[in-house]
Amino acid sequence: MEGKRLVYMDHAATTYVKPEVLDAMMPYFTENFGNPSSIYTFSRKSKSAIEEAREKVAKAIGAKADEIYFTGGGSEADNWALKGIAFANKDKGNHIITTKIEHHAILHACEFLEKNGFEITYLNVDENGMISLDELERAITDKTILISIMFANNEIGTIEPIKEIGEIAKKRNIYFHTDAVQAVGNVKIDVKDMNIDLLSLAAHKFYGPKGVGxxxxxxxxxxxxxxxxxxxxxKRRAGTENIPGIVGLGKAIELATSDIDSHNERIIKMRDRLLEGIMEKIPHTKLNGHPEKRLPGNINVSFRFIEGESLLLLLDQSGICASTGSACSSGSLDPSHVLLAIGLPHEIAHGSLRLSLGDATKEEDIDYVLEVLPKIVQRLRDMSPLYETFKHKGETINV
Known part of the structure; x- marks a missing residue:
C-alpha cells in the first residue's frame, strides 16, 4: 500500500494497537519477563500486572476481579462458556438455546455439542436481526441449561435486548452467556444489572493486541x-499467562470504556453521514440490521445486481479496506448466514458490504468512500447481465 491512500473501514474485523497500549505492554516483553507462577520477588511484577489488568476488565463490565479469567481470545472464551456449562450441568439437562446469527465460534461449538448428545435450539431473527423474546420463552424446556445470545452482531451491527434476555434466564434459573466481542468498548455493559452469567470479549476489537481475551x-x-x-x-485455565497481552487488554479496555458516550457521538455522526451519502448516491441499496439499535460504527448495505467479491477487490485497488456479506475468503460460494437469516435472498446477500468505522476514521475518509464507492458499484452494474435486463424491462424493485 506504499504510496497509495489507505482508508481502513474494517474495524469490526480488527483494530490497531493504540500507542498507550503498546507502551504498557513493552516492559513485559523485556525487563519484566518473570513467570507469574514463580515464587521469587522478580516474578511478582508479572503477577501484579495480571491482577491489575483483571481489575480493569472487571470495572469495565461491572464485575468483580475474581470473576474475570483471561483466555487466548474471543473464540476460546465462547468455546469455554458453551462446552464448560454443557458438560458441568449435563445432570440437570442437555438443552441449549442460541440464535441463527451467532459468530461461528458459537455455532461450531454448538455443532460439536450436538454430536455429544446435547440438543440446540437456534432462534430465528426478524428482518432487522432481532430475536423475539416470546419465541425465546417458548423455546425453554425443563432441560434447558444455557441461553447464549450475542450482545451485538458482528456483521449487521444489531444490538439484542440483552437485559430482557437476562431477566428471562434468571426467572427460569438458566445460565445466560453473551458473546460481547463486538460490544465491549462500543456499548455500556453492566453484567449484574443485565443478569449476565458469562460474557466473552477480545482485546483486538478495542485497540488491544490479538490473541488475548x-x-x-x-x-x-x-x-x-x-x-x-x-x-x-x-486453576480454571491452564497455561503460562500471556503477560504482555493481558496488560495490553487491561489498558485497552480502560481506554475504550472511559468515555464511551463522547466516542460514540463522534463515530455515529460520521457513520450517519456516510450512510446517507451511500443511500443518496447509489440506487437500489438496502440497509441491513436495525436502523437504530445498532453498533455505532457499523454500516451493512446490500447493492442489487453486483457481487461482493468483485466490490471488495475494486475497493482494495482504491485503498479502501472493507468486508463483504459473501464468504469468499472461506472458499465458500454461500452468502453470509446472518444475511440469509434476516431474509435476504441469495442474489442480494451476495452484493453486501460492511463498512465499520473506528477511532482512526476521519471526515476525509468518509468523503473519499463517497467519491469512490458509487463509481465502483456503477462499474460493476454496467458489467452485470442482470442489471442490463432490469434496465430494459423496467422492473419494480424492493431494494
Missing amino acids: ALYIKKGVKIENLIHGGGQER
Whole structure:
C-alpha cells in the first residue's frame, strides 16, 4: 500500500494497537519477563500486572476481579462458556438455546455439542436481526441449561435486548452467556444489572493486541475447564499467562470504556453521514440490521445486481479496506448466514458490504468512500447481465 491512500473501514474485523497500549505492554516483553507462577520477588511484577489488568476488565463490565479469567481470545472464551456449562450441568439437562446469527465460534461449538448428545435450539431473527423474546420463552424446556445470545452482531451491527434476555434466564434459573466481542468498548455493559452469567470479549476489537481475551464467569456458576494443565487462572485455565497481552487488554479496555458516550457521538455522526451519502448516491441499496439499535460504527448495505467479491477487490485497488456479506475468503460460494437469516435472498446477500468505522476514521475518509464507492458499484452494474435486463424491462424493485 506504499504510496497509495489507505482508508481502513474494517474495524469490526480488527483494530490497531493504540500507542498507550503498546507502551504498557513493552516492559513485559523485556525487563519484566518473570513467570507469574514463580515464587521469587522478580516474578511478582508479572503477577501484579495480571491482577491489575483483571481489575480493569472487571470495572469495565461491572464485575468483580475474581470473576474475570483471561483466555487466548474471543473464540476460546465462547468455546469455554458453551462446552464448560454443557458438560458441568449435563445432570440437570442437555438443552441449549442460541440464535441463527451467532459468530461461528458459537455455532461450531454448538455443532460439536450436538454430536455429544446435547440438543440446540437456534432462534430465528426478524428482518432487522432481532430475536423475539416470546419465541425465546417458548423455546425453554425443563432441560434447558444455557441461553447464549450475542450482545451485538458482528456483521449487521444489531444490538439484542440483552437485559430482557437476562431477566428471562434468571426467572427460569438458566445460565445466560453473551458473546460481547463486538460490544465491549462500543456499548455500556453492566453484567449484574443485565443478569449476565458469562460474557466473552477480545482485546483486538478495542485497540488491544490479538490473541488475548477474557471470559467473565459469575461467582457460583458451575463450569468445567476447557484447558487442563497447571494451576493458572485460579486453576480454571491452564497455561503460562500471556503477560504482555493481558496488560495490553487491561489498558485497552480502560481506554475504550472511559468515555464511551463522547466516542460514540463522534463515530455515529460520521457513520450517519456516510450512510446517507451511500443511500443518496447509489440506487437500489438496502440497509441491513436495525436502523437504530445498532453498533455505532457499523454500516451493512446490500447493492442489487453486483457481487461482493468483485466490490471488495475494486475497493482494495482504491485503498479502501472493507468486508463483504459473501464468504469468499472461506472458499465458500454461500452468502453470509446472518444475511440469509434476516431474509435476504441469495442474489442480494451476495452484493453486501460492511463498512465499520473506528477511532482512526476521519471526515476525509468518509468523503473519499463517497467519491469512490458509487463509481465502483456503477462499474460493476454496467458489467452485470442482470442489471442490463432490469434496465430494459423496467422492473419494480424492493431494494
